[in-house]
Amino acid sequence: MDEEFKLNSIAAADWPAADEPAEQEASSKQRRLSPAQRREDFIRKATSLFAEEGFDAGTRELARKLGVTQPLLYRYFPSKDDLIREVYKRVYLDRWQPEWDDMLGDRSRPIRERLQHFYDAYTDAIFDRDWIRIYLFSGLKGASINKWYVSIVETRILTRIIEEYRHEAGLPAQEPAAAELELAWLLHGGIFYYGVRKHIYDSPVLEQKNRAISNALDVFLEGISSVFGTAVKTRSTAIRKVSGPDGQD
Amino acid sequence: MDEEFKLNSIAAADWPAADEPAEQEASSKQRRLSPAQRREDFIRKATSLFAEEGFDAGTRELARKLGVTQPLLYRYFPSKDDLIREVYKRVYLDRWQPEWDDMLGDRSRPIRERLQHFYDAYTDAIFDRDWIRIYLFSGLKGASINKWYVSIVETRILTRIIEEYRHEAGLPAQEPAAAELELAWLLHGGIFYYGVRKHIYDSPVLEQKNRAISNALDVFLEGISSVFGTAVKTRSTAIRKVSGPDGQD
DNA sequence: CTGTTAATTTATCGACCGATAAATTTAAAC
DNA sequence: GTTTAAATTTATCGGTCGATAAATTAACAG
Numbered sequence: 044m045d046e047e048f049k050l051n052s053i054a055a056a057d058w059p060a061a062d063e064p065a066e067q068e069a070s071s072k073q074r075r076l077s078p079a080q081r082r083e084d085f086i087r088k089a090t091s092l093f094a095e096e097g098f099d100a101g102t103r104e105l106a107r108k109l110g111v112t113q114p115l116l117y118r119y120f121p122s123k124d125d126l127i128r129e130v131y132k133r134v135y136l137d138r139w140q141p142e143w144d145d146m147l148g149d150r151s152r153p154i155r156e157r158l159q160h161f162y163d164a165y166t167d168a169i170f171d172r173d174w175i176r177i178y179l180f181s182g183l184k185g186a187s188i189n190k191w192y193v194s195i196v197e198t199r200i201l202t203r204i205i206e207e208y209r210h211e212a213g214l215p216a217q218e219p220a221a222a223e224l225e226l227a228w229l230l231h232g233g234i235f236y237y238g239v240r241k242h243i244y245d246s247p248v249l250e251q252k253n254r255a256i257s258n259a260l261d262v263f264l265e266g267i268s269s270v271f272g273t274a275v276k277t278r279s280t281a282i283r284k285v286s287g288p289d290g291q292d
Numbered sequence: 293m294d295e296e297f298k299l300n301s302i303a304a305a306d307w308p309a310a311d312e313p314a315e316q317e318a319s320s321k322q323r324r325l326s327p328a329q330r331r332e333d334f335i336r337k338a339t340s341l342f343a344e345e346g347f348d349a350g351t352r353e354l355a356r357k358l359g360v361t362q363p364l365l366y367r368y369f370p371s372k373d374d375l376i377r378e379v380y381k382r383v384y385l386d387r388w389q390p391e392w393d394d395m396l397g398d399r400s401r402p403i404r405e406r407l408q409h410f411y412d413a414y415t416d417a418i419f420d421r422d423w424i425r426i427y428l429f430s431g432l433k434g435a436s437i438n439k440w441y442v443s444i445v446e447t448r449i450l451t452r453i454i455e456e457y458r459h460e461a462g463l464p465a466q467e468p469a470a471a472e473l474e475l476a477w478l479l480h481g482g483i484f485y486y487g488v489r490k491h492i493y494d495s496p497v498l499e500q501k502n503r504a505i506s507n508a509l510d511v512f513l514e515g516i517s518s519v520f521g522t523a524v525k526t527r528s529t530a531i532r533k534v535s536g537p538d539g540q541d
Numbered sequence: 542c543t544g545t546t547a548a549t550t551t552a553t554c555g556a557c558c559g560a561t562a563a564a565t566t567t568a569a570a571c
Numbered sequence: 572g573t574t575t576a577a578a579t580t581t582a583t584c585g586g587t588c589g590a591t592a593a594a595t596t597a598a599c600a601g
Contacts, residue, residue: 099348182492193493225498229482229508236481243431244442249474259478266515
């Protein structure tokens with residue numbers, strides 16, 4: 044892997060000049076856009092097109108969606124692969140919120156609360172049809188940025204979850220063991236799969252996402268404490284019993 | 293969805309006649325194969341090719357891998373889509389083991405043991421590069437057989453897990469609530485994601501699959517019993533009872 | 542060996558793909 | 572209004588795709 048990626052690289056629209064002539068507003072009758080705006084439109088529409096049909100979707104269809112002709116693409120991107128790379132960056136890099144890094148490590152709050160806040164926010168960002176489909180498409184394609192992101196999840200999220208759990212449980216601090224990391228993957232993958240079912244399989248999921256997360260965290264934290272051999276105050280406030288949406292059971 | 297699927301439809305090689313002239317063995321110098329054998333080879337190679345490159349992989353590349361020319365494909369399949377459908381059937385239908393259906397419902401054994409046996413066997417069958425990649429490719433494509441399979445998982449596996457858990461925990465029998473099913477999805481998705489990491493992301497996973505499953509089941513069963521409000525004998529290697537915060541509040 | 546059947550190949554079609562070059566048109570500068 | 576730069580379109584190329592028709596050739600029956 045000889046590519047380098049950086050989270051939140053403000054790579055947005057900093058090409059020719061996105062702020063000179065009062066930045067033309069998106070009038071529908073506008074026949075020409077500023078290069079920055081046009082480029083932005085290409086990336087945006089390409090993201091949703093590739094998300095739906097995969098990266099084999101044609102450049103002509105993309106141009107048609109933008110109301111322009113196909114060769115225009117090549118004034119803004121040297122090749123289709125370059126466009127794809129821009130889409131990658133937009134999807135993978137620009138959605139990571141820096142505060143997530145601190146969120147999990149804030150020991151002034153109980154871990155149960157931190158995890159709930161984190162996964163609520165994190166899934167708000169990535170349980171998005173475009174994001175999750177492009178994530179899997181790029182994974183199937185073996186894109187290096189996908190493997191890079193997986194390692195980010197492991198170091199920035201899962202390792203930290205285990206570390207913070209161990210701390211709150213009064214266990215000695217240490218590098219998380221492989222089996223512990225695997226348990227964190229169980230939680231993370233289980234939550235992630237909620238998004239897969241919703242956006243890839245188009246399958247019905249429990250409507251209230253935050254409730255699904257809350258129950259998942261309860262099960263995980265309760266369960267992990269017995270497996271690890273030490274209990275931790277975990278339960279969130281209300282839920283005493285899992286039940287249907289209207290609580291009838 | 294106007295298609296119908298059936299698990300374990302012995303759809304293997306029952307086309308023209310797969311058993312007449314002593315069924316030619318796969319000699320490398322053989323220039324012509326029996327139609328049944330040729331068709332079988334097409335499906336097999338197509339499975340691995342589509343698994344690697346997606347269903348957009350070309351028919352010429354497929355033929356090349358078989359050492360034949362591309363138009364020959366069309367003597368065995370009316371169209372590429374028909375070939376893809378055959379691959380679907382092979383991957384989705386022929387791998388389901390009928391005994392799995394009973395495995396989960398055998399109340400003469402504790403649920404912990406049943407779940408371990410089931411997931412060991414189930415993942416032996418589906419944590420296969422071809423299977424899991426075609427599963428996701430077809431999901432992204434919106435193939436009806438994929439949606440059908442998801443519903444099979446829900447009715448044949450997840451619903452049963454909840455029912456059996458409730459039974460063993462002494463809870464009243466009832467249709468699993470949506471939130472309960474969602475928790476079963478958490479376990480199932482978490483385990484499934486192990487295969488995704490391994491075969492889609494090509495990411496390192498805990499070597500001993502059965503240990504990952506064992507830990508996952510410990511966490512799940514211990515956790516769910518505190519969330520459901522009733523404990524169940526779960527641990528594989530008998531350990532003390534967890535200090536479940538006794539869900540009554 | 543001869544004749545027949547069918548498995549396989551050769552040749553090719555029309556559609557679509559990503560990409561390039563040249564012509565055109567818009568918009569802003571003067 | 573004229574000029575000028577560049578955004579956009581028109582035209583087109585070589586390659587690949589799925590698919591069809593016709594020619595070939597291997598295998599078997601007699």
